Amino acid sequence: MLVTEAQGKALLRSAAIATPPSQELRSLDEARACRLALPVAVKAQVSAGGRGKAGGIRKANSAAELETAFDAIVGMRFAGEAPSSVLVESWLDIERELYLAVAIDSRVGGFNVLYSPRGGVNIEDGPPPLSYPVGLARNFRAHAFRALLEPVESDPKVRERVISTARRLLEIAQANECTTVEINPLVVAKDGALIAADAKIVLDEAAAFRKGATASAIAASRDKAERDIRLCEEANLMLVWLDGEIGLISGGAGMTMAAMDAIDGAGAQPACFLDVSGKPTPAGFGLAFDLLDRAPNVKGILVSMFGGGLHTDRVAKTLVELLARRTSAKPVTLRLNGTRSDLATTILREAGRQNHATLETAVADIVKRVAGAQS
Amino acid sequence: MSILLDADARVLIVGITGKFGTFSVKDLAQSHTKVVAGVATGRSGQTIEGVPVFSSVAAAIEETRANAALVYVPAVVALDAVLETIEAGCPLVAYPGDGLPVLDAMEMRAAALDHGAHLVGPNSPGLISPGKAKLGFMPSFCYAPGPIGVISRSGSLSYEACFRLSSAGLGQTSVIGIGGDPVRGVNAAEAIALFHDDPETRAIIYLGEIGGSEEYAVAEYAKRSDAKPSAALLVGRTAPAGKKMGHAAAMIGSYAETWMAKVEALDRAGVVIARDLDGLASAAASALARAMKPAA
Incomplete structure (x- = not known):
C-alpha cells in the first residue's frame, strides 16, 4: 500500500536522505502557529495519485495565504479520499529536478533502480528512465550503476550523490519491505545538495505479518475505506467497483477479468470486479448479492463460476436458497461450469432456473435482459 | 516430452499433514502421479494415505529419491520450507501459496538459480504435464495430452482456457502457472525457453494480464527467427488504472502495463x-x- 508523503519522507530521513524543513498540520490552529520560513508549499496528504494536478499542492507567500491554502485543501477530496493531514514545507530553490526510484520489477526478479536526469511532473512524457537491474538489494554495485550513469548524467558530483542515494533507497526498501521507493523530483539545490521534494513509498502488504508498521498502515486504511470494500476484505472477497451496469460475481482473478472483458465484448460494461473464490459459501455469495442488489448502477447480475476444486453443485444449492429469499427484482443469469456441473444444472432446473453452458451465452443473456429492462 | 515434469517424477509433499497436503496425496494419485514421500516436522515414521512421512526434506530425498516437491505451508514459514527443499537438492519445487512477501519470493528465486533448481510459484496452481504427472492442485479434467505448451499468470484462467483447448482437441505438453505475484520462480522468459527446447511442443500459448512486464518477454521471443509459433490471451482490457485486480501484480501503473500496450507489442511481434x-x-x-x- 502507498503511504502518505509525510510518512514516506520520515522513512527517507531515517536513512539520512535530506527532505525540506517541514511541519505536518492537522488543524487551523496548528496552521496559524506554523513558524516555517516563507514562502512554503502546502500539500494534501493522500494516497491517491494526481493530487498536484487536482489542486492539492499550493504555494503560500504569507501566513494568511497559508491559512487559506490549508482551509481549502482539508475540504478537498482526491478520488473520494479526504486528506489525512496537510504537509507544509519550505519552498525550495531548485537548480534541477532528477528522478530516482527503486521498484520491484517482475522481469528483473527483484529490485530495479531507475534514474532520469530530467525528473518532475512530466516524467512520463520524456524518454524512459535509465534502468539498473539489481535483483536482491545486496547485489547493488556502485561501479556498475556508475558505468550506466556516465552517458546519462554528465555532472560527476550529482552522479556520485545519486549513487549513494540509490544505495540508501535500496536499504530503506529492504528494511521496511517496500515494493517501490520513488523520489520525484529529487531536487539539486543551488549548493549542489540533493533534497527529496516528494516521496512515493509502497509497502508490501504481504509482509504485514512481520512488519508492525505495515500492519497498522493497513488497519488505518481499512478504517478509512468505503464500507463495501471493508466488508469484502473482512469476508475474503475481492471487490473493485467499476462504472458499468452488469454486476459480476466470478471466481479467480484471471477469470473475473476475462468475464469483465467478455461483457465489454458483448456491448455492455461490468459494474465491478468481484471475486468470491476466497469464500464461495452462503455467507460469501450472500454478501456479494447484498452489495450488488443495493448498488444503484447495477441493473443485472451475472454469476459465472468455473469449478476446479470448487464443487458447482454446492454453489447451485447455495444460489437456489439465496435467490428464493432475495427481494430485488434485478435480473440474474447463472453459469456454473466445471466440476459436477451436471448436478448443478439439475439442481438449478428443479428450482426453475437455467444454467448457461458457456460464459459467452450467459453474458449475452444478461446483457439482453438488462437492455430489455431499460428500454 | 514435456517441460520439467514427466512420468518419472517422484513427488514429495512438504506439509503433507495439512489440509492441502492430504488432499493432494489423493488427488495426485488419481492423476497417476507417484507421490513417494511427505515431510512434516515431528511426524517422522507416520504414513498419510500410505505415503511415508519424514521430518526433513533431506531425509525424505535420501530414502525415496524424490525429485519434485510440492510445498504446502503457510506464507509465514514458506521461505524456510522452500530454501530447505532447494538446498536438499530437489531440482523442481512448486510453491503454490499466495500472500508471500516479495522479499521472500526474491530470496527463493535467487536460491533456485544458485542451485540450478526450478521453482514454480508463488501464487500459482503449479505445473502439469497431462497424461504424465501433476505437481499442483489444478483440476485434472481440464487437461489433455497434446502439442501445445501453456504459460499462465492466472490459475482460474488457465483451468478454463485449458478446458476449452482440450475440448477443441488442442492438448498440451505441459501447462505451467508462473503465478500472479510480481516476483516468481520460473518467469515467462524462462518458461518460453523450456518450451522452445522441448521437441514435442509445437506452439506456445501465453495467458497474461494487465500489470507488470512479463508480456514483453513473450514479444521478444516471438521476434526471434527460430521462435515457435505462439498465441496469447491477455485479460483486463476493461480494468481501471491504479487498482489491484485480485493478483498482487495485476495493477496498471504506467501505459506499458495496460492491455492495449501489451497487445500491440505482442501483435507486432507476430x-x-x-x-x-x-x-x-x-x-x-x-x-x-x-x-x-x-x-x-
Missing part, C-alpha cells in the same frame, strides 16, 4: 492475439497450423 476467451481456441489452432506448415 503473436496470434485472442481478444477474448472465446477466441482462444481458434488463435491456438492458427498458431499450431503455422507450426505444421513445412518451412519454405
Whole structure:
C-alpha cells in the first residue's frame, strides 16, 4: 500500500536522505502557529495519485495565504479520499529536478533502480528512465550503476550523490519491505545538495505479518475505506467497483477479468470486479448479492463460476436458497461450469432456473435482459 | 516430452499433514502421479494415505529419491520450507501459496538459480504435464495430452482456457502457472525457453494480464527467427488504472502495463492475439497450423 508523503519522507530521513524543513498540520490552529520560513508549499496528504494536478499542492507567500491554502485543501477530496493531514514545507530553490526510484520489477526478479536526469511532473512524457537491474538489494554495485550513469548524467558530483542515494533507497526498501521507493523530483539545490521534494513509498502488504508498521498502515486504511470494500476484505472477497451496469460475481482473478472483458465484448460494461473464490459459501455469495442488489448502477447480475476444486453443485444449492429469499427484482443469469456441473444444472432446473453452458451465452443473456429492462 | 515434469517424477509433499497436503496425496494419485514421500516436522515414521512421512526434506530425498516437491505451508514459514527443499537438492519445487512477501519470493528465486533448481510459484496452481504427472492442485479434467505448451499468470484462467483447448482437441505438453505475484520462480522468459527446447511442443500459448512486464518477454521471443509459433490471451482490457485486480501484480501503473500496450507489442511481434476467451481456441489452432506448415 502507498503511504502518505509525510510518512514516506520520515522513512527517507531515517536513512539520512535530506527532505525540506517541514511541519505536518492537522488543524487551523496548528496552521496559524506554523513558524516555517516563507514562502512554503502546502500539500494534501493522500494516497491517491494526481493530487498536484487536482489542486492539492499550493504555494503560500504569507501566513494568511497559508491559512487559506490549508482551509481549502482539508475540504478537498482526491478520488473520494479526504486528506489525512496537510504537509507544509519550505519552498525550495531548485537548480534541477532528477528522478530516482527503486521498484520491484517482475522481469528483473527483484529490485530495479531507475534514474532520469530530467525528473518532475512530466516524467512520463520524456524518454524512459535509465534502468539498473539489481535483483536482491545486496547485489547493488556502485561501479556498475556508475558505468550506466556516465552517458546519462554528465555532472560527476550529482552522479556520485545519486549513487549513494540509490544505495540508501535500496536499504530503506529492504528494511521496511517496500515494493517501490520513488523520489520525484529529487531536487539539486543551488549548493549542489540533493533534497527529496516528494516521496512515493509502497509497502508490501504481504509482509504485514512481520512488519508492525505495515500492519497498522493497513488497519488505518481499512478504517478509512468505503464500507463495501471493508466488508469484502473482512469476508475474503475481492471487490473493485467499476462504472458499468452488469454486476459480476466470478471466481479467480484471471477469470473475473476475462468475464469483465467478455461483457465489454458483448456491448455492455461490468459494474465491478468481484471475486468470491476466497469464500464461495452462503455467507460469501450472500454478501456479494447484498452489495450488488443495493448498488444503484447495477441493473443485472451475472454469476459465472468455473469449478476446479470448487464443487458447482454446492454453489447451485447455495444460489437456489439465496435467490428464493432475495427481494430485488434485478435480473440474474447463472453459469456454473466445471466440476459436477451436471448436478448443478439439475439442481438449478428443479428450482426453475437455467444454467448457461458457456460464459459467452450467459453474458449475452444478461446483457439482453438488462437492455430489455431499460428500454 | 514435456517441460520439467514427466512420468518419472517422484513427488514429495512438504506439509503433507495439512489440509492441502492430504488432499493432494489423493488427488495426485488419481492423476497417476507417484507421490513417494511427505515431510512434516515431528511426524517422522507416520504414513498419510500410505505415503511415508519424514521430518526433513533431506531425509525424505535420501530414502525415496524424490525429485519434485510440492510445498504446502503457510506464507509465514514458506521461505524456510522452500530454501530447505532447494538446498536438499530437489531440482523442481512448486510453491503454490499466495500472500508471500516479495522479499521472500526474491530470496527463493535467487536460491533456485544458485542451485540450478526450478521453482514454480508463488501464487500459482503449479505445473502439469497431462497424461504424465501433476505437481499442483489444478483440476485434472481440464487437461489433455497434446502439442501445445501453456504459460499462465492466472490459475482460474488457465483451468478454463485449458478446458476449452482440450475440448477443441488442442492438448498440451505441459501447462505451467508462473503465478500472479510480481516476483516468481520460473518467469515467462524462462518458461518460453523450456518450451522452445522441448521437441514435442509445437506452439506456445501465453495467458497474461494487465500489470507488470512479463508480456514483453513473450514479444521478444516471438521476434526471434527460430521462435515457435505462439498465441496469447491477455485479460483486463476493461480494468481501471491504479487498482489491484485480485493478483498482487495485476495493477496498471504506467501505459506499458495496460492491455492495449501489451497487445500491440505482442501483435507486432507476430503473436496470434485472442481478444477474448472465446477466441482462444481458434488463435491456438492458427498458431499450431503455422507450426505444421513445412518451412519454405
